Amino acid sequence: DQQVKQNSPSLSVQEGRISILNCDYTNSMFDYFLWYKKYPAEGPTFLISISSIKDKNEDGRFTVFLNKSAKHLSLHIVPSQPGDSAVYFCAPNTGNQFYFGTGTSLTVIP
């Protein structure tokens, strides 16, 4: 029972272009959605979050969009940089439930 899915295991983007990472979920009770970035052999680090009462949150090059009716969120990175190459996880939570998606490996090509 996978409550959080990231259907694209990998994504390659040219430097300077936009990267769009997607996340779908099934639990309508999730009230916060966080994105984490992970480099090999390190723990995940926080990137950006959004509350379920909002549909957009922006922080520098990173923007997260939430579509509650579709149970879908996306992370946009623009412009993409080679240092953005990492695995990205969406991580929704509510009350006593904490989930991570399966991750999308982003490669930004110089």
Place this chain on the structure above:
Amino acid sequence: NAGVTQTPKFRVLKTGQSMTLLCAQDMNHEYMYWYRQDPGMGLRLIHYSVGEGTTAKGEVPDGYNVSRLKKQNFLLGLESAAPSQTSVYFCASSYNRGAYEQYFGPGTRLTVT
């Protein structure tokens, strides 16, 4: 300020052996978590704690026990290790839930033969 530390970094166990993984945080966080990461599965929550002396089950708690005797420490125990518990284990802590980010340790790579 070390953040979240995990001990050990690597470990190899034989089936049936027991071990304890130690997680320590110096940020005075109330919430602490143990996750496992397996290929293609993302991170899955094993157990978590919302404060000293409290623990709760996550998504995949079977075969593991935890204790939070001190606010800064969260221990994960494997009483009788099985090959299915071969994984990378991450500990994390946060001030609260919701929008509060989790801070992760560097991980422990455990192999059970």
